[in-house]
Amino acid sequence: MTARASRARRTAIAVSSFVAASALLAGCTGGGGTAGSGDIKLDVMMGAQDLTDEQKAAFEADNPGIKVNIIAWDPTRLNTMLASGNPPDVAFGNAVGSANFNARGLATDLTPYLADSDVLTEDDLQPVNDAFRWDGKRSGEGPIYGIVKDWSQDNALWYNTALFDAAGVPYLSDTEAISYDELLEISKKLSVINGGTTEVYGLGMEWAWTLYGPIAAMVEQQGGSLFNDDLSEIDFTTPEAQKALQWFVDYGQSGAGPTSLNPLPDGSDYSTFAAQRMAISQDGYWFGGNFAADDAMKTVRFAPAPTMGDTPVAMSFGGAGLWIPEQSDAKDAAWKFMEYFLGGEPAEQRASSGWGLPSLKSLADKLPQEQDYQKQAYEVVQNQLQYTAPLPDSPYISAQLLQDTIDKYLQQAIKGDLTVEEAGAQLTDELNAALAQGVDQVG
Structure with a gap:
């Protein structure tokens, strides 16, 4: 992954998790169409750097009848496709921030797929995956609606x-x-x-x-x-x-x-x-x-x-992963792709590259330790695992709105236009108004 790609990843973590109620983008396609000759066209919205041409070809060779169509990850386009009822079959998303999608019934419950899989199993998932869980009222418990591809202790x-x-x-x-x-x-x-x-x-x-x-x-x-x-x-x-x-x-x-x-x-x-x-x-x-x-x-x-x-x-402030939209009509093929990407060769390669911690316990030994700084970082990570906790994730507000509103009042306090006490009070009032709207929308 390049520095440019890593910046894109950071931007991804800060985007809104709400579905945009905007006009449909012209030309949006999705939802497991036909690629020709009876093949399933599997639309996968993810970072262009996340899957190499060789990996894509290897998956298609092992899964004849499935053709992968990569759609460059774009949160605005994803929201529009979801709102139109014509989503991709697999979508990139963060575990922290998934509560709104899950509360709105936009994601597929992956629990049955995990129960039948020999590649991805619940007992092999690191706790960071629990942020993709939703029990009908809050995140962290209940069925799981996505699986993390990699993650970090982001405040280290x-x-x-x-x-x-x-x-x-x-x-x-x-x-x-x-x-x-x-x-x-x-x-x-x-x-x-x-x-x-x-x-x-x-x-x-x-x-x-x-x-x-x-x-x-x-x-x-x-x-x-x-x-x-x-x-x-x-x-x-x-x-x-x-x-x-x-x-x-x-x-x-x-x-x-x-x-x-x-x-x-x-x-x-x-x-x-x-x-x-x-x-x-x-x-x-x-x-x-x-x-x-x-x-x-x-x-x-x-x-x-x-x-x-x-x-x-x-x-973990994000926990980048994949999920399957509920309205996809190629869910079984989408799950096969998730097994490959999250538990196969791409997952092993990601772990060994040092670009994040693997979300599967079985891949922990793949983390690089060849160089001195890698060995030192590995030891710090292992010690920090005991202190790792989930970030609270409300289904009623977007990550972007939180970011923008906090930033607005911090700016005013830094400039001396507001005291910290005044900034905190106004920040609370503005965000609670937005949360009340979110409660009405989600129900």
């Missing part, structure tokens, strides 16, 4: 030891989580600003990717929760939420890292980090896949997710 940290050495800052611990307050102080020491120009950022938070993810994790680490029990209301006025918002305001005002007020040109930490102009980036294990072939980046190390409280929590 990658850092460049060469920049730590230059600043005289001790390395981060491999086993003990640093506090967010300590992390911010370190990032200030690592920043290099000359004449008003930032030459080295101390810390990147992937601001354009997700703000909800790290803030929700910060609140959980303090023993709180942003949402109420049924995920129909959110509250940024609690002491735990206020502390998290205050940290982001302090971070934004410090100049130690990019925000939407001073964004990176490409909206992603990678190119700046790779250019050795960023000392730390809060990115998951998958970020290390960038470094395998880059000799200039062998000074990287991985560190546990920072904490804001007494409870270490490492969270």
Whole structure:
């Protein structure tokens, strides 16, 4: 996967999970049509980089009668195809954010397929897959509606030891989580600003990717929760939420890292980090896949997710995977493709590349450990598994709306137009109005 592809993946995590109620796009096709000579045309909407031509040919050779048609992943087009009742047969989606699709009955229950499969079985699924579960009221329990292809502990940290050495800052611990307050102080020491120009950022938070993810994790680490029990209301006025918002305001005002007020040109930490102009980036294990072939980046190390409280929590903010739309008329063929992509050669290749953690327990030993940084990151990951927890996923609001609204009020607080208390109150009111609409829509 290229850096461009990894940026596309981060964008995917932040998109809306709501189905757009917009006019149909001209020319949209989907739903398992005929490819000719009696073949099933299996429409698969996913990243163009996720399946090679060789893998596609191998699947078709092993499954005569099925022809795979890759549709470039596009959330707007997917929403329109779903709204038209003419969806792809297999679709890319994130486990966190799937609650709305599942609550609206748009996804197929995969539990019966798992029960009959020799390739994908429930007892081989890592717990991250539970975010694709829906019991009729909330995510995390009940039947499963999708399967993760790869995932990460997304609030963990990658850092460049060469920049730590230059600043005289001790390395981060491999086993003990640093506090967010300590992390911010370190990032200030690592920043290099000359004449008003930032030459080295101390810390990147992937601001354009997700703000909800790290803030929700910060609140959980303090023993709180942003949402109420049924995920129909959110509250940024609690002491735990206020502390998290205050940290982001302090971070934004410090100049130690990019925000939407001073964004990176490409909206992603990678190119700046790779250019050795960023000392730390809060990115998951998958970020290390960038470094395998880059000799200039062998000074990287991985560190546990920072904490804001007494409870270490490492969270997946997405969990990229595949699901089968309920209205597909080629579900059996779609399942065969999922078995191949998620449990066959493509899954083994992904695991061995270091681009994320495999969602199958049986593939854990495929993670790369040839290079020193890979060995070190592997050990950190194994230790962090005990602290991994799901990110709260409300079916009543989209990830994009959460991102945009949080960003709007953080900007105002960073500029001093609102206090953190005022920002939290207005943020709560605006998002609860949207959640109420979502409750009415989902029912």
